[in-house]
Amino acid sequence: MAATENHLIELLPRKDRLRLLTVCEPFELVLSETLAEPNKATRHVYFPITGFISRVTKIGKNPALEVGMVGREGMLGAHLAQGVANAPLHALVQGQGMARRIAVVDFRRELVASLPLQRIMHRYLYVLMAQLAETAGCLRYHQIGPRLARWLLMSQDRANADTFPVTQVFLSYMLGVRRVGVTGAASELQRDGLIEYHRGHLSVLNRRGLEAAACSCYAADKQSYRKVLA
Amino acid sequence: MAATENHLIELLPRKDRLRLLTVCEPFELVLSETLAEPNKATRHVYFPITGFISRVTKIGKNPALEVGMVGREGMLGAHLAQGVANAPLHALVQGQGMARRIAVVDFRRELVASLPLQRIMHRYLYVLMAQLAETAGCLRYHQIGPRLARWLLMSQDRANADTFPVTQVFLSYMLGVRRVGVTGAASELQRDGLIEYHRGHLSVLNRRGLEAAACSCYAADKQSYRKVLA
DNA sequence: GTCTCTATGTGCGCTGCCAGACAGAAAAGT
């Protein structure tokens, strides 16, 4: 079941889960597709199963900066459980794959009907906040290398694969640095045999090593998730 | 009423507000006092009226970094409405003054009893998330000067006064920079006649000018608050 | 009045990252 269902849905009691699944439709996450924009009413919520999504914020004229990642462990659209119709951030597909999708009307109805669903949404939102705070500190204090390693690990977890498509330009947007900065950090990771990449395809060779190279935020995020969403 | 009540409490319908007020006790916010620590069960929630509180995150061995501010417009302890007992962040008193305080048991009871209270907590949490994301971007892209201006404006709003006690060392912690960096930025603001300070006492002389000097995040935060918590 | 502590201002060398530009090489389109 692990790779075929979204983790938040798995956490629901059987009855609530089955109810929710009846209103879900399968949805293909297509690379680079935008799934949410701030100040626009959300139309669907998404529960990724194999693909994953980036939450990004835009500050002034700077390119989008990633502040969160959503994979099988999370969802997009939890703000509906807070009684707010508009998404707080941009969200775009980052790793292609499948997700479950629910129309807002249906999801609202399920929320009212299912206390466990509410409960899980709220706890997930708590984790998101903790991770946002962590990310803020990470942006301030950590350097490109460790942040890149962290990003790769987070991606690997959610992509459920050791190889995934990603270019340096793209990484430079996610991390909010110049592409050249990524080149430097990435070639160092490659030199150390932790990763291997070539024209848009990247493989993780040594996960342990990458974990050691990543900043503490990777472990911190995992832990806060585990604590709150058993 | 504006300066004698917490804004979130004001938003409650009369009946719910009166109920809540019966379990509130007045609490003096003493400078530098710690009100919350991560991974410790929250004992009280706080609704500031005149003082204000900083939310800070600790990353590794770096000094605490501010990621949010709580004054009359907000509260400390909203995570209880998410069904989580532990605070996500450190919180310490930043501007002395008065607050309303409620013991956790009482607050939980009120939450169950009052849907409007739940609703306001959830909406407030949404605003917090938006502000956290904004702060993350701010930390990445904005320079000391504008960030300092932003911080001073946020403080002034919550302190409800043009003069408040604050040293450069302290500001350097909040902003996550060296004290020397604050010295530079602050003396520039002073030279331009926007502020005046002397040995731990700072006055805002020209609010308009300070708003112009601040980064966009100040306005963005205010707007996201206004949109969600009318 | 003197001493000590705290707050503020400066100088110096360093580093991590930025901005912009360019080059080679692999993929994709024709």
Place this chain on the structure above:
DNA sequence: ACTTTTCTGTCTGGCAGCGCACATAGAGAC
């Protein structure tokens, strides 16, 4: 085949902020 686009690596100059160290001066303690 050729051309064009995309991806990656390298260089040069520059700046914001860092770490460290030191100087000055106001405030409070004795």
